Amino acid sequence: MVSKGMTEGPTPRRFNWDTYGDLKSWGRGLMVSTAAGTFLALSGAFGTDEMSLPMRFIYWIGLMVLGTVWGGTVANFVFGGEARPANLPLRVLITTLGISGPFTGVVWLANRIFMGQQIGLYQSAYLFLIVALISLVMTVINLLVERRAPPETEGPAAPPRFLERLPLKLRGAEVWAVESEDHYLRLHTSKGQDLILLRLADAVAELEGIEGTQVHRSWWVARDAIADAKRGDGRATLTLKDGSEVPVSRTYAKIIRDKGWI
Numbered sequence: 001m002v003s004k005g006m007t008e009g010p011t012p013r014r015f016n017w018d019t020y021g022d023l024k025s026w027g028r029g030l031m032v033s034t035a036a037g038t039f040l041a042l043s044g045a046f047g048t049d050e051m052s053l054p055m056r057f058i059y060w061i062g063l064m065v066l067g068t069v070w071g072g073t074v075a076n077f078v079f080g081g082e083a084r085p086a087n088l089p090l091r092v093l094i095t096t097l098g099i100s101g102p103f104t105g106v107v108w109l110a111n112r113i114f115m116g117q118q119i120g121l122y123q124s125a126y127l128f129l130i131v132a133l134i135s136l137v138m139t140v141i142n143l144l145v146e147r148r149a150p151p152e153t154e155g156p157a158a159p160p161r162f163l164e165r166l167p168l169k170l171r172g173a174e175v176w177a178v179e180s181e182d183h184y185l186r187l188h189t190s191k192g193q194d195l196i197l198l199r200l201a202d203a204v205a206e207l208e209g210i211e212g213t214q215v216h217r218s219w220w221v222a223r224d225a226i227a228d229a230k231r232g233d234g235r236a237t238l239t240l241k242d243g244s245e246v247p248v249s250r251t252y253a254k255i256i257r258d259k260g261w262i
Helices: 023-044 047-052 053-080 088-115 123-149 161-165 200-206 249-256
Strands: 173-179 183-188 192-197 212-216 219-222 226-232 235-242 243-250
Touching: 023 047, 023 053, 023 123, 047 053, 047 088, 047 226, 053 088, 053 123, 088 200, 173 200, 173 226, 200 219, 212 243, 219 243, 235 249, 243 249
Parallel strands: none
Antiparallel strands: 173 183, 173 219, 183 192, 212 219, 226 235, 235 243
């Protein structure tokens, strides 16, 4: 009778195994259902006060845990992993009915086993309303718990792969620029210069993570390395912190103007 909280996911209206496997979300749902089951057992709700306390715990917590499994599956299908879906009230209603219909049969069977009840048609309708009410309440509670859960924090970003290529004497330096010289690249860094064997196109791909851009077919420059920028005769020139002058080709001029570098 419990709907697992909805987790974020990109695919609407479709069973999402990534969401289904979100152990943290399932853990929160189980904690909520166990707490609710404990409260219902202690209070002897809905006529279960005639049962012994241990049996009430088995009855209520067992039903609530089963409800979490079934409710989580139904909720994941209805909400499709969307944290803030459209038509939220309608989806909550559909989730409640999807849980309550089949789960009424589970409660009917549990009542017969634990309390020996013989439930007729009228009592079955009343039982469905009780299951639907509890399902609705738990669906809303779990949804609120999920929305208030702290967001997942990502670990620190991995350093750019290019830094692993730095010669030993340049390790730990800031990369200011990369200049193509035949089949080699001249590295301009805060610890000096050196050559490595690599294509500029491969270097540019591995420099992702450092704010910079290619400014010439033979040059990649880091934003923080620019000490001065000059424009004249229709061309621009960047001066790096080490005094190197970098030509800016017409192809890349608009890119760096849009970035506000010149």
